[in-house]
Amino acid sequence: MGNQRNQFFKVSLLVISLFALGACSSTSETEEEPSSGSESGASSSNSGSASSNAGSSSGQLTQEEIRAQNALRQTVFYFDFDVAEFKPADRETLTYHARDLAANPSKRLRLEGHADERGTREYNLALGERRANGILNYFIVNGAARSQIEVVSYGEERPQQSGQGEQAYSRNRRVEVVTQ
Amino acid sequence: MKLRTFFLLSGIISCFTLQSHAELSIQITQGIDNPIPVAVVPFTNESGGPFSQDVAQIVTNDLEQVGEFIALSRSNMLSMPSEEQEVFYRDWRLLAQDYLLIGKINQQPGSQLVQVQYEFFDINREMKLAGEVLTGSVTQLRDIGHTISNVVFEQVTGIPGAFTSQILYIVSEGAGPATTLFRLEKADYDGARPQILLESAEPIMSPSWSPNGQDVAYVSFETDLPRIYIQNIATGQRRQITNYPNINSSPVWSPDGSKLAMVLSKDGSPDIYVQDLNNNELMRVTDHPAIDTEPSWTPDGRHLVFMSDRTGQPQIYQIELGANSYNVERLTYDCFQCAKARFLPDGLNLVHVRRETRQSPTYQISILNIETLRVITLTDTALDESPSLAPNGSMIMYATKFNGRGVLDAVSIDGRVKFRLPSSQGDVREPSWSPFLN
Numbered sequence: 001m002g003n004q005r006n007q008f009f010k011v012s013l014l015v016i017s018l019f020a021l022g023a024c025s026s027t028s029e030t031e032e033e034p035s036s037g038s039e040s041g042a043s044s045s046n047s048g049s050a051s052s053n054a055g056s057s058s059g060q061l062t063q064e065e066i067r068a069q070n071a072l073r074q075t076v077f078y079f080d081f082d083v084a085e086f087k088p089a090d091r092e093t094l095t096y097h098a099r100d101l102a103a104n105p106s107k108r109l110r111l112e113g114h115a116d117e118r119g120t121r122e123y124n125l126a127l128g129e130r131r132a133n134g135i136l137n138y139f140i141v142n143g144a145a146r147s148q149i150e151v152v153s154y155g156e157e158r159p160q161q162s163g164q165g166e167q168a169y170s171r172n173r174r175v176e177v178v179t180q
Numbered sequence: 181m182k183l184r185t186f187f188l189l190s191g192i193i194s195c196f197t198l199q200s201h202a203e204l205s206i207q208i209t210q211g212i213d214n215p216i217p218v219a220v221v222p223f224t225n226e227s228g229g230p231f232s233q234d235v236a237q238i239v240t241n242d243l244e245q246v247g248e249f250i251a252l253s254r255s256n257m258l259s260m261p262s263e264e265q266e267v268f269y270r271d272w273r274l275l276a277q278d279y280l281l282i283g284k285i286n287q288q289p290g291s292q293l294v295q296v297q298y299e300f301f302d303i304n305r306e307m308k309l310a311g312e313v314l315t316g317s318v319t320q321l322r323d324i325g326h327t328i329s330n331v332v333f334e335q336v337t338g339i340p341g342a343f344t345s346q347i348l349y350i351v352s353e354g355a356g357p358a359t360t361l362f363r364l365e366k367a368d369y370d371g372a373r374p375q376i377l378l379e380s381a382e383p384i385m386s387p388s389w390s391p392n393g394q395d396v397a398y399v400s401f402e403t404d405l406p407r408i409y410i411q412n413i414a415t416g417q418r419r420q421i422t423n424y425p426n427i428n429s430s431p432v433w434s435p436d437g438s439k440l441a442m443v444l445s446k447d448g449s450p451d452i453y454v455q456d457l458n459n460n461e462l463m464r465v466t467d468h469p470a471i472d473t474e475p476s477w478t479p480d481g482r483h484l485v486f487m488s489d490r491t492g493q494p495q496i497y498q499i500e501l502g503a504n505s506y507n508v509e510r511l512t513y514d515c516f517q518c519a520k521a522r523f524l525p526d527g528l529n530l531v532h533v534r535r536e537t538r539q540s541p542t543y544q545i546s547i548l549n550i551e552t553l554r555v556i557t558l559t560d561t562a563l564d565e566s567p568s569l570a571p572n573g574s575m576i577m578y579a580t581k582f583n584g585r586g587v588l589d590a591v592s593i594d595g596r597v598k599f600r601l602p603s604s605q606g607d608v609r610e611p612s613w614s615p616f617l618n
């Protein structure tokens with residue numbers, strides 16, 4: 001399997017190092033998603049697809065493209081307690097997601113909103129939707145079409161981390177961007 | 181002496197019987213200071229048996245669980261009568277008992293039918309208060325025990341017993357992201373005899389009994405989106421009630437069973453709607469850009485109580501059906517968050533979930549009297565939610581966390597008595613207490 005994909009891994013050293021820097025600065029919130037950048041070494045045991053990078057056949061990505069790729073790999077966005085607006089620090093990343101939707105009209109996303117377990121369940125269901133809608137509206141303002149995005153809230157029903165306490169709660173107040 | 185017959189439903193129900201399930205067993209966590217002493221003598225097996233269920237023990241457990249009673253230990257009994265002629269009031273007065281229950285069981289040879297005769301006495305007044313012969317299948321001894329408990333409870337307290345009532349609740353297996361299974365289950369009020377009504381890899385929420393006890397409305401994510409369903413409890417037959425865009429949640433039956441209040445966010449933000457179950461006509465009740473959710477009906481069926489965060493935090497409001505959606509009356513002011521409210525049958529006392537201040541992140545079950553504005557907080561755990569009222573109005577069952585797991589607790593409406601239904605596996609939550617079932 002891995003050999004068949006070698007053509008996708010012709011990435012220059014410069015790009016690799018930039019990628020590594022980018023990866024360091026992105027938070028641990030990033031969901032694991034295999035990419036060409038993380039498989040630069042000869043020892044790579046490839047498990048995922050890197051086909052989205054195939055377009056840059058020259059192997060040379062601009063810094064802007066790298067930034068965009070890093071941004072698109074962040075698919076989970078965390079929220080403060082009792083707050084429906086996404087964190088200002090996520091604005092740039094979300095802008096890249098919106099531009100990606102605008103540039104790829106056939107792309108479809110699902111925004112899954114979640115809440116922590118404090119407060120009543122049905123209120124949390126509504127809070128999860130409010131959070132997801134905040135990102136939905138931001139995507140639309142930045143060029144995405146409404147028809148590309150489905151919103152669903154799971155409230156507190158699908159926690160990312162079980163247990164009581166802010167450690168778990170901060171992981172559970174989130175919106176997940178799921179590509180369909 | 182009255183005769184009652186228990187109808188056999190087991191054939192219909194058996195297809196939903198659990199293979200593996202959360203076995204719930206009850207535990208009294210707080211009783212009252214001066215419980216009423218009652219002697220429940222082991223029932224005599226006159227013929228047939230031995231039986232899998234100890235009827236006298238079932239009655240004893242029932243009476244002690246609600247906290248009003250303390251049962252005499254069997255080893256302290258001076259005699260074990262099984263009919264009236266064998267009762268010597270002096271024996272029981274010596275043991276400081278106020279009440280006495282005795283009985284006997286007959287099973288016809290080769291038959292599944294049993295006859296349970298019981299008699300209930302007031303020791304101080306030296307008189308028989310009640311007695312009858314109950315007939316049913318040998319598999320229904322638990323039902324017969326609960327029925328006797330109902331009679332005893334009503335004779336002593338004047339309030340109908342709720343021991344034959346049942347509960348619905350949600351169980352999830354596997355914690356956090358590893359959750360693999362969600363179940364809607366039904367059990368006796370004390371958690372015994374759980375049955376699966378629905379099992380899904382996607383969340384199930386907000387079970388609600390129909391007023392006639394035959395159907396349950398709930399939210400299921402089985403299509404990847406929250407939608408409202410109604411399921412017949414005996415047959416398992418179900419139908420999808422809603423398919424509106426966005427949130428479809430919080431179904432609650434009107435007192436007459438003809439309508440379903442619900443929450444829909446199809447027009448932007450969650451608002452309260454009422455759907456007529458006969459003609460499917462949908463009526464919008466609230467219209468506000470904030471979150472309006474958790475509807476409940478007032479006892480007269482003319483108003484809806486709901487939660488809204490239109491002032492920034494959840495508070496409880498009331499609106500008359502058919503009134504202008506701006507004509508909303510706010511009911512709570514003195515809490516940081518007040519939510520999930522419903523009136524007791526008196527229409528004055530409002531059961532709700534309360535978070536007192538922003539600084540103390542605890543959620544407790546409270547009752548607000550909307551005339552005197554007096555608040556009684558019934559629970560002292562931190563994450564209490566989903567209060568549901570027993571059909572006789574005497575207790576509230578609610579969900580809380582114990583050792584990091586979801587469990588069901590019950591508390592008397594005066595806060596004096598508490599009991600817990602621990603589960604051996606999974607997180608249990610969202611109890612819905614049945615109406616009186618017959």
